[in-house]
């Protein structure tokens with residue numbers, strides 16, 4: 001399957017990242033997933049969105065088995081993407097309200113989406129060593145984001161929050177994860193926190209549509225989007 005991204009330069013080429021096997025456990029897990037689901041992407045998943053003028057970088061956890069791991073695009077084709085993309089669309093940050101396939105011509109405006117860990121982890125739980133290993137990619141993405149005028153990061157969940165801090169070389173103790181938090185980081189970036197828009201969080205009402213829209217509304221008011 002050919003992965004269609006917005007026609008702008010990703011700081012890490014899809015072909016490079018898709019060959020990555022630095023985390024043996026995850027690479028071997030993906031080998032088994034590829035056999036079980038031959039039609040699935042089942043490789044590391046690259047970032048998606050606006051690579052030239054994004055002001056907002058959204059960081060998730062990792063590809064979901066039947067979402068990004070299947071389609072090859074972050075938050076595409078699974079439950080977690082429903083609230084995310086419909087909210088981005090509502091606030092003018094996406095061309096469509098739904099994201100189901102890499103061939104749906106979806107475009108993001110002034111924002112891009114990536115994950116703390118680019119490979120599907122068993123049980124959605126990457127190990128600390130895997131988060132650290134993949135952090136070099138995230139650091140490259142954040143550096144590129146800043147170089148192109150990026151202003152704010154939205155961390156979806158604590159793992160994304162911690163990974164963002166690690167990529168920026170910041171002490172985690174100084175910036176605790178809390179839904180609704182906004183931190184002004186030393187490099188000028190703003191760091192926003194939200195609970196992850198996972199099926200569990202949305203179905204248990206830990207994260208409601210209203211709560212998530214409040215955060216995106218605040219970001220849109222703060223940043224020059």
Ligand code: SF4
Nearest residue numbers: 020022023044119134
């Ligand atoms: S999680 Fe990241 S570093 Fe580890 S194998 Fe996948 S792409 Fe490579």
